[in-house]
Every structure is written in C-alpha cells, then in structure tokens.
Amino acid sequence: MKTINFQFQILKLFILFVSVLLTGNGILFADEPSPTRATTANKKNVLFFHIDDLRPELGCYGKTYIQSPNIDALATQGVLFKRAYCQQALCAPSRISMMSGMYPDTTGICDLWTPITKVMPDAMTMPRYFKQRGYETFSFGKVYHHTRDDKKSWTKLSPKKTIKYANKDTLDGIKQRTEDGKKRGVDINTLRTLGKGPAFEIADVDDEAYPDGQTAYEAIESLRGVKDKLFFMCVGFAKPHLPFAAPKKYWDLYQRDDFDVPDRALPEGSPSLAFTKWGELRNYMGMPDSGHLSDDQTRELKHGYAACVSFADAQVGKVLAELDRLGLRESTIIVLWGDHGYKLGDYGAWCKHTNLELDTHIPFMVSAPGFAKGEQTDSLVEMVDVFPTLAKITGGDVPESCDGKSLEEVLAKPDTKIRDFAISQYPRGKTTGYSLRNARWRYTEWINSTSGNVVARELFDHQSLSLAKRNLADDPQHASLIAELSKQLNTTDRIIALAIEKP
Structure with a gap:
C-alpha cells in the first residue's frame, strides 16, 4: 500500500510539472481553475x-x-x-x-x-x-x-x-x-x-x-x-x-x-x-x-x-x-x-x-x-x-x-x-396587455387573467416610425390583419395559457 501511495504521489508531481510547462499557470486540475489569460486565451471578457x-x-x-x-x-x-x-x-x-x-x-x-x-x-x-x-x-x-x-x-x-x-x-x-x-x-x-x-x-x-x-x-x-x-x-x-x-x-x-x-x-x-x-x-x-x-x-x-x-x-x-x-x-x-x-x-x-x-x-x-x-x-x-x-x-x-x-x-x-415580431407586456391589475411588434405594426391585446377574454385591442401603424395618432383596432378595413396578428400573438409559448390564472 505504501508503494502504491508513493507511486501515486510521484505521478501527481509529474502531472503538476507538465501542467506548468504547458500552461505556465500552475495547478491544471484544481477544483476551480484560475481564470487567467494563460488558460483562457480564446475566451472574451x-x-x-x-x-x-x-x-x-x-x-x-x-x-x-x-x-x-x-x-x-x-x-x-x-x-x-x-x-x-x-x-x-x-x-x-x-x-x-x-x-x-x-x-x-x-x-x-x-x-x-x-x-x-x-x-x-x-x-x-x-x-x-x-x-x-x-x-x-x-x-x-x-x-x-x-x-x-x-x-x-x-x-x-x-x-x-x-x-x-x-x-x-x-x-x-x-x-x-x-x-x-x-x-x-x-x-x-x-x-x-x-x-x-x-x-x-x-x-x-x-x-x-x-x-x-x-x-x-x-x-x-x-x-x-x-x-x-x-x-x-x-x-x-x-x-x-x-x-x-x-x-x-x-x-x-x-x-x-x-x-x-x-x-x-x-x-x-x-x-x-x-x-x-x-x-x-x-x-x-x-x-x-x-x-x-x-x-x-x-x-x-x-x-x-x-x-x-x-x-x-x-x-x-x-x-x-x-x-x-x-x-x-x-x-x-x-x-x-x-x-x-x-x-x-x-x-x-x-x-x-x-x-x-x-x-x-x-x-x-x-x-x-x-x-x-x-x-x-x-x-x-x-x-x-x-x-x-x-x-x-x-x-x-x-x-x-x-x-x-x-x-x-x-x-x-x-x-x-x-424574428418575425417582438413581444412586450404590461399588467394592469388582473388585466395584462400583450403587444406584438413586427416591421410595421404594433398590435396589443388586453387579456383578463381570470376569464382569458380580450377586453381591449390596439393597432398602431408605425410604418414611418413616427408616433401613432390613431388606434386602428376597430377599423373594418384591418379586420383580416387583426385576425392574423392575434393568431401570431396567441400561438407564442406564453400568451393566454400563462395569462389566465390556474384554478
């Protein structure tokens, strides 16, 4: 047993010596390697x-x-x-x-x-x-x-x-x-x-x-x-x-x-x-x-x-x-x-x-x-x-x-x-507004967290990236667009299912 332990200690010293030669950084097999430039030359701050x-x-x-x-x-x-x-x-x-x-x-x-x-x-x-x-x-x-x-x-x-x-x-x-x-x-x-x-x-x-x-x-x-x-x-x-x-x-x-x-x-x-x-x-x-x-x-x-x-x-x-x-x-x-x-x-x-x-x-x-x-x-x-x-x-x-x-x-x-669109959200008590922004439009649904019902909608045209002046959500001309945007919004991983309180 003493012979084995002695041989093991010699092996550890050899490994330590090699690590110093290769890295210039000392203990290569420490539990938490020192994050110095010598060991992380290809990593970025x-x-x-x-x-x-x-x-x-x-x-x-x-x-x-x-x-x-x-x-x-x-x-x-x-x-x-x-x-x-x-x-x-x-x-x-x-x-x-x-x-x-x-x-x-x-x-x-x-x-x-x-x-x-x-x-x-x-x-x-x-x-x-x-x-x-x-x-x-x-x-x-x-x-x-x-x-x-x-x-x-x-x-x-x-x-x-x-x-x-x-x-x-x-x-x-x-x-x-x-x-x-x-x-x-x-x-x-x-x-x-x-x-x-x-x-x-x-x-x-x-x-x-x-x-x-x-x-x-x-x-x-x-x-x-x-x-x-x-x-x-x-x-x-x-x-x-x-x-x-x-x-x-x-x-x-x-x-x-x-x-x-x-x-x-x-x-x-x-x-x-x-x-x-x-x-x-x-x-x-x-x-x-x-x-x-x-x-x-x-x-x-x-x-x-x-x-x-x-x-x-x-x-x-x-x-x-x-x-x-x-x-x-x-x-x-x-x-x-x-x-x-x-x-x-x-x-x-x-x-x-x-x-x-x-x-x-x-x-x-x-x-x-x-x-x-x-x-x-x-x-x-x-x-x-x-x-x-x-x-x-x-x-x-x-x-x-x-x-x-x-x-x-x-x-x-x-x-x-x-991405085809970006999502933002904001809570108002038991109602949360989820907003979808694509290259032109910002569409928002305000969802009641108890019923899951949409209580209000917003549709703003940001084609010129200027401030929107009119909510177009009730404009019949945009009904098909709203249906499409609503579908996109509600097929994201977290909308509706996460907005509704669980029983």
Whole structure:
C-alpha cells in the first residue's frame, strides 16, 4: 500500500510539472481553475453597460439634438440594433428578464418589488452563468433594480448609492420638508413625496458628486485590478432616470429654447388601459397633481433629461477609455442597452409603464471582436436574446432555461432576420396587455387573467416610425390583419395559457 501511495504521489508531481510547462499557470486540475489569460486565451471578457430610462434618441440613432459622442463612437465599433424591444417597460421586470433570458411570465415577476432570488433562488442568471465558467463577475451601480439581488453570483457587488442631489440647498430643503411633515403627522406616501425633492437639479460640481460618477470610478479601478483575468462586468448608470440631476457642464451643452413641446393629444380611439397617470413624476416637488405640465415645465424637464443623457454618456466614455488604455478592447465584448424607453411629454404623458412604442423600443448595441463593425440592423430582437447571445459568442452553451434566441448570426451578418415580431407586456391589475411588434405594426391585446377574454385591442401603424395618432383596432378595413396578428400573438409559448390564472 505504501508503494502504491508513493507511486501515486510521484505521478501527481509529474502531472503538476507538465501542467506548468504547458500552461505556465500552475495547478491544471484544481477544483476551480484560475481564470487567467494563460488558460483562457480564446475566451472574451464582457463589459455590459445598463442605462436607465434611455430612449433610442442618440446621435447614432439619427437624433442629433442629443450629444452622446461616446455611445455614438461605440456604435461605430459594433452592431447597432434599430428595432430592439424590452419585455416590460418597468425597471425590475425588464432587468430581471434580460439578466435571466426569461420572459416576465416565466419568472412571474411583473412588479417593482420582487427580486428574482425571492421566487427563483436557483435561477440561472448571467452573472451566475459566467461565474460558474470561471469569470470574475462585477456589479457596479444600478444593474438589477434591487441592488443586492442575485448577490451570490457576483465576485464583487458595489454598495447601493442613494444620493440623488448634490446642492446643499436642495438637500436642506428636503430635510426641512420631511421634518415638517413628520410633525404634521402626514401619511407615509406623503412623507415619501416630501423626500423626493425637485424633479431636476443643476449643480456646479464634479461628476463624482453624483452616484454615476462614482460608479464609473469604481468600474475603472476594478478594470485595473482584473485586467489579467476573465471578467463579466456590469456597469449601471441611473441617469437619465428622475430626478434629472446632473453637473452644470452637461446642462450647458444645450439651450432651453432648443426643446419643443410635443403634441399632447392621445391617439384617437385608444383604450384607457393603454396609458397611465405618470405618478412617478407627479411625486416630485412642483409637479401638478393632475393635468398636463406647462410648456415651460416641459422644456425644463426635456432639457434636464438631455443633460442627464450626456452625463451618462460621459461616464460610458471614461470606462471605455480605461478599457482601451489597458489594451483590453480586442479581448472584450461590449454591450450597451437601455432598460426601457420613456415619454417626454409625448401624448401629454411622461415616464414609462405602457406597451406603447415609446416605452418598449430601446437602444441596444453590441461590439464584439470578430464580428461586424460599424453596422446597423433592422432585425427585430428582444432582450431575452442577450443571454443566449453572450453564452454563444463566449464559447459556452446556452442554458435550457433561456427563452430567447442567440443573435450570433445577426452580429456576423446584420441583414439576418431571426424574428418575425417582438413581444412586450404590461399588467394592469388582473388585466395584462400583450403587444406584438413586427416591421410595421404594433398590435396589443388586453387579456383578463381570470376569464382569458380580450377586453381591449390596439393597432398602431408605425410604418414611418413616427408616433401613432390613431388606434386602428376597430377599423373594418384591418379586420383580416387583426385576425392574423392575434393568431401570431396567441400561438407564442406564453400568451393566454400563462395569462389566465390556474384554478
């Protein structure tokens, strides 16, 4: 027995010696291989930018009134998707859906309050997937809506930042109003509103005075520390989410009179289910409890939104500049997305929370070594497609749990089509609206979850990609089209069967 053990030890030493010669990396057969460049020469890093409430109105999307030079430059280095759609126009379910590759009906998460680890603790998410493959996984800023969601999947998870304002006068005012409210015994909802402060802020401060500037700094520091290892790094910027607070230099990029006041008319014949009262904005100081914003308020907030987009763009630029400085661009796949769209006074409405084109159409681009550069594609894609795509182009297998499709073929040949339509959804109590978007039409059915009955329909013509002005669902001329679109919508894997409550 002693002879066998001695021979076994000699064999182990021989294997260790050979592994050092072949890899220069030491222990080849460790339980968790070190993900260094020596052992993963053909694998790629992933740098993933998450941007909150970002409309596809950037220079690279042909909207020159927005100054977004860094995102525009990234678009020239990869493939820009002109027809990308989120699964639900709300932060938490949209981000969970994208990070898991599963539809909201699969996860069961359609609200702001439920983290994925609460209902699916063993779900295969992107950070978990890449961590299991030996990647260092990082989360900075707003990635999931709940900052500590999926926390075991991250090698490093930055603490949540709650700073929304930088001006001392703003902060002092919020503190005083909150204290006064407590003395008056106001209800908790009113107290939360008092704590929100104004809807915008112009502060003569450095970028790092706000969370997004701090997030960029953290990402840069971590890139320096992980440059010799494989990494999956998510960098989430909160702007241009409300409040529209950004350093003064970004406000100075624009003139207030450059912003117009959109037409406030709702599309003719639209069901009330199609819109919201945009309470998210009304909770901020100075906003009306009902009715429209004034023209001055509209221009003021549009100016603030643009400033915040440019602020977020600058942070993207800082991180990408460091990636280049470290010589990592050619070994890194870069993804940038907005979690959903946004209304800026369009239809007289604000924020998201609908199935409308404005809320579900998002910016999305992928720059991947070995794939197309400087290309744009009209291929319809959903955000559940991101996980399968990154799995495939990093040399891995797509998890069986993923509902989406890999975009690998589109990245190689941007004129490739993988979908005939994209699906989005939004709940209104016991009624859920499911929206189908093809190359021209947006068709929506509002389905009662108890009976399965369709209680309202919408049909909008987006041939010119302009705002729809009329709901055509009741137009007899479109009856056959509606029948065809309804059939397509209801033959998808999750519609109707998942919408109806089980007995």
